[in-house]
Structures are given as C-alpha cells and as structure tokens.
Amino acid sequence: LFIHSTALNELEYLHNTAVCVDGKGTIVAVEKDCDEDKAKQTVFPRLGWVEAEVEVVKAEEGQFFFPGFIDTHIHAPQYPNAGIFGDSTLMDWLDTYTFPLEASFSDLAKAHRIYNRVIRKTLSHGTTCAAYYATIHVPATNLLADLCHERGQRALIGRVCMDQTPPAYYRDESAEASLAATRASIAHIRALDPTHSLIRPIITPRFALSCTFPLLQQLGTLAAETGLPIQTHISENKTEITLVKQHFPRSLTGAADDSYAGVYDAAGLLTARTVLAHAVHLTEGEAALVARRGAKVSHCPCSNSALGSGAAPVRRLLDRGIGCGLGTDVSGGYSPSVLEAARQAVLVSRHVVFMGEAGGGRERAKLSVEEALFLATRGGAEVVGLEGRVGWFGVGMEWDAQLVGLTVVREDGEVEEGDGGGDVDVFGWESWPDRVAKWVYNGDDRNTKQVWVRGRVVHTRK
C-alpha cells in the first residue's frame, strides 16, 4: 500500500501497487493492480530489469509507504535545547537560551557531535529533507552540509547572517564580513554537490532585527545573482513586530509602508524562492504582498504554542494561494518530529477563528488530517523548491519515502512478536483513512520502520 497526497485535502490509497525505483533513486514506474508476480513477469522486462538484481520491499499487514517528511524550518544547533523554555517568549528566549548555545558552535567537535545526532534523529522520524539554519560559523555550517551529504539526508543549509543584534559575542563583525562568510559557505556546499542532487545552500538572514538594512539588501542582491533560495523569520511575535517597525522606518527602507513584510520586500528578499517562518501576525496587506511575490510560508505550530507566539491563520494564507509547509522550528519547537508538527497544526487550527471573505469562522479554519499531511510532504516540497522532485509518488519523482508500520492487534488481543511497539493500535475494522488519522494523532518514530532518500536507505528501525 502506498499513500500520498493528490490535492490539499485528498490522500490517494494505492493498494496492490508496485512502485519501481531505478539505481539513481528515480521512480520509473507506478503500476496499479499489480502483485509481485505480475511485476516480475510484465513490469521488470519492460524496464529491462533482471529479477535477480532487483530488491523487493513489501509493505506487510498494517504497513504503508508514505512520502518522506519535509521539515521546512529547523535550527540544527538548537537541538540540545529542545524542550527548554523557562517562562520565556521569543526575544528573551533568544538571549537566554539560543544565542549562547549557537555561539558555542565555534567548537567544531561540539558541532560534529550535535549535528550528527540531529541528522540521525530527524531521519528516524521520517524527515527526508530539511531546511536547516546552522550558525554564523562557516566551518560548522559546512560540516552540517558534509554530514547531511554523507548520511544521505536531503537538505538546504543556511549559514546564519546577523550583523547587528546584541549580544556582541555572537554576531558578524560587519555586513561585508557576513556576506563574505556566506559566499564562502555557499562555495563549499556547491563544490560538495554541484548538481544539487541532495544538498543546496540557502541564503539565511536570521530575521530583520538581527541584520542592518545594508546587509539585508546585499543578501537580496546575492539571491538575485545566484538564484539561490532564501529563508528567514517573519511576524512571529508582537514585540518583535513593534521592534521591526522602530528599527526599519520607511525613511530607511524606502518601502511603501513600515510593515515587516515591506522591509524584506524593499531589500529584495521577498521572492518565489523565499521561505518565511511563522507568519503568525501578518496583516491582510502583508499577506497580499507575500502572495504577489510568490513567497512561501513555513508553519511552525509547536514553536508558536511553546513560545506563546500565537496561532498562525493557515487557512487564510492557503486561501490567498500562498504555498505552505510545516516546520518543527527546533528548538523554538520542542520536537524534531514533523508528524508532531502535523498533529499540532491540526489541533492549533481549532483555536483559530477564520476571518476570510468567505466567512465560515471556526469551521473554515480547521485543518484536516489530510491537509496537515499535505503540508508535511507536497506543501513542504513546494516551499523548498523541490516540487516536481519529491513529495509524492509519480514517475520521474525521486524515491524519498518512509515505511510506516502500525500495531496490528490479533483476535486474541495480543500483538505479533517483533512488533515495534508504539501507540497506534489497529483492530482490523478501521478504514485506511481512519488508520492514517490514528497515525497522525498517536504515531511517533516507533512507527517509522524504514526511510529512504533518493532510493538509498538512510534509516532502519531496530
């Protein structure tokens, strides 16, 4: 059984189907009404495959293949802080917990230990692609790229640019220094993977408040020159928004207004390749601008709740045609799991009152399980510029996938020896949509049995 999104609110269930993946990790056939024998007799010969050389992986009872998750926003160096917040909100959380930890990544041995763990952990939760923020350090950032490449996780790797926020102990010395370091890291990552088979650099101004306007502009120019994607934060927290208005008046930016989105737009950073994290408090005017530019949004519900930032109006963004994906935002988010982000996206949407033109109030704001899974896969692919390569199963797409296994409860109430445990029990009478819903509400890495990126096995649950 293969399950994937065919539309925002629609999952397709491909029972009795063979998906054939070639040696490069590309899907070359999706054959419906096809069992193993039929595949061997008719599909393999058509593909010119020799049976003895083909590895067959089958989903057993209670198992299904699902596209790998795409984490559109995660801070790799913050992983050791996951779950630690005290009673902070964004600005004091950054000062108290985040900047001191990130600053310590000048120590490459520490970076190695933590980045190794982050990659292992995210892969074990089915994250086949991640848009990572690293730190300001070029060696540690490049190491993160090396490790993703080695381990086989698809990734966008961003050296964090920040030339003005306090603290003085953790920032670029100048806009020029920030740009030079960014170029150095881009060069390393491009040399590592010239064809972007797995790894890509991403231009990463941390957020408006951590950059001078000249740096924002220079990064906008760099993005235009290189065609590289951009990632940053926007309108996460009310205090942050007030400070952005103070720091970036129209007189400085030349923008039409003093909105947060206007600052990025004036710097050339609002593009169709821009990933904007959070977008909790965008005004209607800002949302319209983001939509016009074709910029995308990374929805980070775990973080928005944990830091008390608010509940992002995802339906409003989707209705405007803004591409949305999910982000764990570790460690603003407490969990490295995109499944947890999907679950929280569903739950948080129940606390949003939709104010769109079509009306509908609370009902309209609700995200379904199917929609959350779309955001976790296809939506995410669009956000990071990989639509057409990953996010669903079709001929020409790459095999980034997870084998999900649920616990099958036998007639006698026991489970098979070797069941991996977990909290998703199925009794046999549930429909497949019901089982998928059970997975979204109760699943975790115990259900993630095996994970592939570009056809390569990158995680197997012991």
Ligand code: GUN
């Ligand atoms: N805004 C600026 N930096 C950060 C960060 O590291 N995490 C979150 N959640 N918001 C930010």
Ligand code: FE
């Ligand atoms: Fe973040």
